[in-house]
Amino acid sequence: MLYNYGPIGNPNNAYIEGFVYAHVGDAVVKDIFAGTGRKHAEVVGLIEKSFKPQSFATGKLFTIRTKTEYHPEGVGRNVLAMIEGSDPKLKDEVIIVGGHLDHLGRACVLMPGANDNAAAVAVTLGVADAMAKCAVKPKRSILFLLFGAEEQAVAGSNYYVNTNPLVPLDKTVCYINMEAAGSGDKMNVMAGDNFPALKGFLDKANQSYIHRGLTSSPFANLGRPRQDVTWFLWKGVPGVTVGASGFDPGRPTYHNSYDNLDLITPEIMEDLAQLLFMAIMDMSDEPVLDFRQKSTPRLPGMNAGACSGLTLSGASHPRLKRRGFWPANG
Numbered sequence: 660m661l662y663n664y665g666p667i668g669n670p671n672n673a674y675i676e677g678f679v680y681a682h683v684g685d686a687v688v689k690d691i692f693a694g695t696g697r698k699h700a701e702v703v704g705l706i707e708k709s710f711k712p713q714s715f716a717t718g719k720l721f722t723i724r725t726k727t728e729y730h731p732e733g734v735g736r737n738v739l740a741m742i743e744g745s746d747p748k749l750k751d752e753v754i755i756v757g758g759h760l761d762h763l764g765r766a767c768v769l770m771p772g773a774n775d776n777a778a779a780v781a782v783t784l785g786v787a788d789a790m791a792k793c794a795v796k797p798k799r800s801i802l803f804l805l806f807g808a809e810e811q812a813v814a815g816s817n818y819y820v821n822t823n824p825l826v827p828l829d830k831t832v833c834y835i836n837m838e839a840a841g842s843g844d845k846m847n848v849m850a851g852d853n854f855p856a857l858k859g860f861l862d863k864a865n866q867s868y869i870h871r872g873l874t875s876s877p878f879a880n881l882g883r884p885r886q887d888v889t890w891f892l893w894k895g896v897p898g899v900t901v902g903a904s905g906f907d908p909g910r911p912t913y914h915n916s917y918d919n920l921d922l923i924t925p926e927i928m929e930d931l932a933q934l935l936f937m938a939i940m941d942m943s944d945e946p947v948l949d950f951r952q953k954s955t956p957r958l959p960g961m962n963a964g965a966c967s968g969l970t971l972s973g974a975s976h977p978r979l980k981r982r983g984f985w986p987a988n989g
């Protein structure tokens with residue numbers, strides 16, 4: 660399978676025996692379509708319009724050579740810490756906040772992963788530090804959860820959600836995930852459109868204290884999981900991914916060596932930590948907190964559990980409009 664994304668260090672897909680998955684740039688796509696009488700963009704347009712495959716014989720035979728390694732013995736770690744709620748009843752419910760702590764290591768060159776996802780780890784630690792030092796304790800329990808092996812088929816959060824959740828999922832109020840939280844001057848809440856009540860807490864904290872641009876978008880992870888929050892959503896646990904935006908480095912920085920400190924604007928991380936601290940403290944004190952919207956239809960193509968709160972509005976979906984829109988990816 661060829662994926663037209665451009666060269667990146669690791670497509671964070673799962674290992675499937677006999678299945679070769681590669682990312683290629685426009686030059687290769689052009690070669691494949693040359694002389695076929697069809698254009699790549701038109702074919703993609705038809706798929707997006709019809710949601711149907713547009714297969715045809717290209718008459719081309721080509722060879723791709725790649726050197727990959729598979730390490731099933733590899734071990735990842737999830738790192739977590741919890742502040743127990745102060746209310747004897749509400750403490751059984753948990754609000755989770757975090758992101759993934761792994762990146763790509765050395766894939767030919769060192770991939771620092773400053774924005775993806777060290778920034779989210781730093782913001783999580785900032786919120787945890789403030790909450791641990793705060794004299795006012797949250798009524799609900801707050802779980803700070805940093806996932807390992809997100810870049811390896813989203814394995815750490817898969818393990819947490821599907822094998823070993825610390826708190827039962829039906830007692831999990833929501834998971835606030837962070838991706839690309841370190842670069843820019845604005846904030847975005849992916850899946851905020853699906854959970855307006857949850858997003859409302861972030862809006863309130865922003866309007867009261869932070870005063871940044873704060874946009875929201877629908878759930879944008881179609882197909883295989885690309886973010887830790889996806890496993891939660893597939894199990895019917897409300898969740899969003901908070902990130903930063905607004906800085907254009909003038910070249911791709913996703914899964915390559917340019918995701919480094921040059922990309923980072925510390926002020927947005929500080930503001931995100933404060934925003935999440937306020938919003939989560941606010942959430943934790945609500946007498947009743949239920950972001951699950953049981954009447955909302957399921958997202959097509961999702962097979963696991965209830966997908967409450969998720970809708971898909973066909974071809975108008977931003978994920979389809981803006982292919983490669985990077986906060987959809989982890």
Ligand SMILES: [Zn+2]
Pocket residue numbers: 775810914988989
């Ligand atoms: Zn990533």
